[in-house]
Amino acid sequence: MKSMTPYLCLSLLLGSIHAAAQTTSVRAVINTHSSQIVENITANQAPSLTVTKGSLLPLTANFSPITQTRAVDYRDWSHHIGQTVTVDSKMRALSYTGKLLSQEARTGTFSLQVNNSVMVLPSNDFYLQASSTPQQDNHPSAQYPSIVSYQSTDLSWSPKRTLIFADGVVSLINSAQIHNSATQAIQVKKSLLHYSPNLPLQAKALANTVRMSESNQADYQDNEVTYPLHSVHLAAGTDTLIKLIRLQSAIEKSEHRANIYTSLTSAGQIPLTFSNILTFRLSADAFPGQYQTFWQRDGLLIPSNHTQINIARANHPIEVTSNKSLDISGQLTLINKTSQKLPTTQTWELTVHNHSNKIKTYRVMQSMRGIISQLEGKGVKQINASSAQIEGEIQPQSSQTIRYQVSLKE
Structure with a gap:
């Protein structure tokens, strides 16, 4: 065994060198559909990731004309048909070597002859390693400037936003799932996650990578929502989930609300549907957008509904609908x-029931057809030209009835 040790060490060393050689190091503003890459290009080398057509931007003051040959997409294997190739599974320790017979774009499969049998396999599940390079036209290699920026769909991310309610406290969790669809590993350094649900990637977000903050929190500078990404290793063809922000806030208010519209032809009894509205404030900025909510019970998470938070800024009051009451x-x-017909005077009666063993706060907003000219009733107030609001507290296992009169005009 001792005589084998040097060979084992040498094998491990060569393996480490090979892995390092297959890793691309870039800086990027990572958007939800693509990325704006900044890369230092060494002499006679090309950009490491797939360049979106027309997005190449030299960052040097002077540069020679750049002629880019339209390379064959690595997902198009047609140039290797008839050749001996090796295909490696993306998910398992599995590989086949044989003659590539065909590739069907319609079905997303390819045919491989291994010995005397023909195998039909899904193209998306395998990497192809050609035994020979397909013949290319003898175009001169493009000479790139020392620093370039370009867009690439090889690198993107998806925000994951979560709210967990438990014992009067809400936990806000922001995570990022970073997608690397390239065929090589990527080392992302001193970069930014950029979130803009409706707008394309902004050039000014790229400039922010130069003055990136050291703090781990969402940044709203220049009306762009970004988050610093200091260093992360992304294996080829993977999705990597990383933690970004975790905040805890006390629930300041829990209220049961119902909204209803009544017309001039409304009659009889109209049932109300109440929703549980929670109010809290964040101690730091977070990401806006749609959040999945959970209720925590004995260490378990009960899924609830999705809720939209449009303003996730520090100290701003946030109201979310946790579920139906x-x-x-x-x-x-x-x-x-x-x-x-208008004008008219209506007499309404609101009845509220509390089925729980705790005091509850409620609010009912009634929107009406017409302009309110007069409103009379205890606990009832006008909130705009055609709406009235009734709010109050109700004792456990009890009911409340409020009668009010409203005069409407055109």
């Missing part, structure tokens, strides 16, 4: 009205 129910009843 099972504690509060009610109905709105039209007692009488003077006319089915």
Whole structure:
């Protein structure tokens, strides 16, 4: 065994050198669909990732004309048909060597003759290693400037936003799933995650990589939402989940709300549907967007609905709908009205029921057809030209009834 040790060490060393050689180091503003790459190009070398057509931007003051040969897409294997190739599985320790017979773009499969049998395999599940390079036209190699920027769809990310409610506290968690669709590993250094749901990648976000903050929090500079990504290794063809932000806030208010619209022809009893609205403030900036909510019970997570947070800034009051209320129910009843046309005076009766063992806060907003000219009733107030609001507290296992009168005009 001792005589084999030098060979084993040499093998490990060569393996490490090969792995390092297959890793591309870049700086980037990573967007949700593509990335804006900044890369130092050594002499006689090309950009490491797939360059989106027309996006190459030299960052040197002077540069010679750059002629780019349209390279064959690595996903197009047609140039290797009839050759002996090796295909390696992306997911398992599995490889085949044989003659490539065909590739079907319609079905996403390829045919490989191994010994005397023909195998049909899915193209997306395998990498191809050709035994010979397909014949290319003898175009001169492009000479790139020392620093270039370009867009590439090889690198992108998806935000994962979560809210967890437990014991009067809400935990906000922002994570990032970074996608590397390139055929080589990528080492991302001193970069930015860029979030803009409706706008394309902004050039000014690229400039921010030069003055990137050392703090690990969302940055709203120049009205762009970014997050610093100091260093992360991305294996080829993988999705990597990383933690970004985790904040905890006390729930300041829990309220049950119902909204209803009543027309001039409304009659009888109208059931109300209440939703549980939670209010809290963040201690630091986070990412806006749609959040998946959970209720935590005994260490388990109960999935609830999705909710939208448009402004996720520090100290800004945030209201989210956690779920439909099972504690509060009610109905709105039209007692009488003077006319089915404007002007008219209507008498309404609101009844609220608390089915829980705790005091609950509720709010009902009624939007009406017409302009409110007069409103009378205890606990009822006008909030705009055609809407009234009733709010209050209700004791456990009890009911409340509020009657009010509203006069409407055109």
